[in-house]
Amino acid sequence: MAKRANRNSAATGTSLEDEVAMRLIAVASILCIAAACSEPLPEGEPAAVIDMSAATGVADLELAGVAVEGETGRRFVLGSNTGIWELDGSTATPIVPMSAMPDPQVEVRLPFTDIASIGDSKLALTAIGDGFILDLAANTLTLHFCYEPGFVEPWPESQEQRTDAVAYDSGAGQIIAQPRTFGVESGDINASQIAYYDAETGVDLQWYDVPTSFEAGGMTVMPEVGLVVSNGTGLHTFDGALIGLDRLERFGVSSIDGLAYDASTDTLLVIDGGTSRLVEIAASDLGL
Numbered sequence: 298m299a300k301r302a303n304r305n306s307a308a309t310g311t312s313l314e315d316e317v318a319m320r321l322i323a324v325a326s327i328l329c330i331a332a333a334c335s336e337p338l339p340e341g342e343p344a345a346v347i348d349m350s351a352a353t354g355v356a357d358l359e360l361a362g363v364a365v366e367g368e369t370g371r372r373f374v375l376g377s378n379t380g381i382w383e384l385d386g387s388t389a390t391p392i393v394p395m396s397a398m399p400d401p402q403v404e405v406r407l408p409f410t411d412i413a414s415i416g417d418s419k420l421a422l423t424a425i426g427d428g429f430i431l432d433l434a435a436n437t438l439t440l441h442f443c444y445e446p447g448f449v450e451p452w453p454e455s456q457e458q459r460t461d462a463v464a465y466d467s468g469a470g471q472i473i474a475q476p477r478t479f480g481v482e483s484g485d486i487n488a489s490q491i492a493y494y495d496a497e498t499g500v501d502l503q504w505y506d507v508p509t510s511f512e513a514g515g516m517t518v519m520p521e522v523g524l525v526v527s528n529g530t531g532l533h534t535f536d537g538a539l540i541g542l543d544r545l546e547r548f549g550v551s552s553i554d555g556l557a558y559d560a561s562t563d564t565l566l567v568i569d570g571g572t573s574r575l576v577e578i579a580a581s582d583l584g585l
Contacts, residue, residue, distance in 0.1 A: 515556030
């Protein structure tokens with residue numbers, strides 16, 4: 298594919314033992330999802346709720362993600378049709394409208410699907426097939442990583458990939474995404490995976506199979522918990538296998554379409570795309 302020359306990745310190869318291990322992990326993930334959260338948790342009260350339509354003055358935001366910059370506590374919200382907003386309390390200010398998005402000099406297959414802060418005024422931003430770095434200070438958008446596994450060469454033209462969730466692990470120096478592979482014409486889901494990338498180079502490091510039905514709307518990294526990924530209204534931890542953590546409908550969330558952890562307030566920020574709200578939940582109230 299022509300765009301592969303633009304991506305920063307490397308073919309890593311994979312052994313039969315690796316493939317068997319990945320399949321076992323996928324089976325374990327299914328069992329963990331089925332077994333988790335069997336005991337219902339009590340109704341919860343969010344720490345805060347922001348009506349993003351009221352905050353922005355835009356009725357149809359198509360909310361897709363939320364991010365928190367760790368060193369400053371700055372909060373960002375992504376509207377796939379409106380661009381990036383910065384939140385100060387319940388006030389939202391457009392800082393990079395879609396009409397002002399920098400030109401990366403490569404094809405961007407819209408929509409933008411999620412956002413994560415990697416610090417120093419830089420945001421990881423995902424689109425169809427590729428991940429980008431948006432540098433707010435320099436006003437640049439740069440192709441940085443690709444969802445196609447480096448060990449699959451050549452990539453079939455009949456398949457496409459999309460992730461609706463991206464996160465940054467500052468301790469490991471890694472960007473994490475959840476690519477789902479689908480047929481371009483049929484739309485059938487052929488694979489669903491969680492992928493890790495080197496944050497500095499964009500090279501893909503590790504891939505894990507998860508059930509094809511698993512579609513993460515958001516993901517984030519929480520201290521002493523690790524990677525937290527959503528599916529519908531459910532939260533799961535992931536460390537090689539998916540383990541159920543909580544269900545956020547008990548906080549009034551109808552759909553998890555973005556996640557971010559705010560260390561300064563020890564809260565989980567949740568984008569509820571179904572109601573155009575940002576729901577903030579105390580970490581201590583989650584079923585950790």
